[in-house]
Amino acid sequence: MVSGIGAKVFTFTSPAVIAGAFFAAVIKKERKILKAQKPWLFFFIGFCIMIIGILIFGCPTRLLLRAGYGDVYAIAAVAAMFAGIWTGTVIQRKRA
């Protein structure tokens, strides 16, 4: 979790996002435990998304950040991501 700003700066963003969302869910009473339905499917999807994210430098949030910054590669990736979402919704609608 070393950021691009400098090697000495540690970005604890993902624990901080979890902590902030936990705080919000607790004080608004929206926190309830849901049992895992398909644990290995979700494990596989998370694994693949991290590998792809390392290869193309970004999760969907960071791709949008880079696209707003003016990076040509990120704009192409966001366009391809929208195409992927469209394909996924078509597959899900056929399955349902």
Place this chain on the structure above:
Amino acid sequence: MSAVLLTVVITFSGLITGYLAQRSRMCFIAGFRDFLFVRDTELLNGLFSFLLTVWLFSSLFTALGKIGPVIPEYQAQLLNSDFQSDNLIIGAPSLFRSAFFFVTLAGGFILGLLSVFAGGCVMRQHVLFAQGNMDALYYLAGFYSAVVVYYYFLQPVFAWVYE
């Protein structure tokens, strides 16, 4: 700005991001997915306002000289390729000759496809885990174990992409 102060600022902005993401159910995948399924444009508005904010403020801070026109990882990974890291407008021939462009296209496609099946983008899965969804716990377990697997096993395999 010292490193400690910067770490504190980043951590607090992460806390605020988590709070707002939980309250607004913000997700960058579900914005377009909800639009395709039920023509609901609420989260898509959030996506485009995010993009607009990033565009305005990155333009402003680049004009003020606070941030440079360089994505930090590219210098490390694409040192000997034909990517010119000091100008953002890339010529079309060098763009279509680079393998990274096609890896980006294919990777973005698979990212969108798999995120629809998982039901949310990466930030949304963190928020769902904080709410108590145990599927998101398995998602995050796979997500962070992939870092270890990549850097110890898969990096030589993928080295040809950035040769």
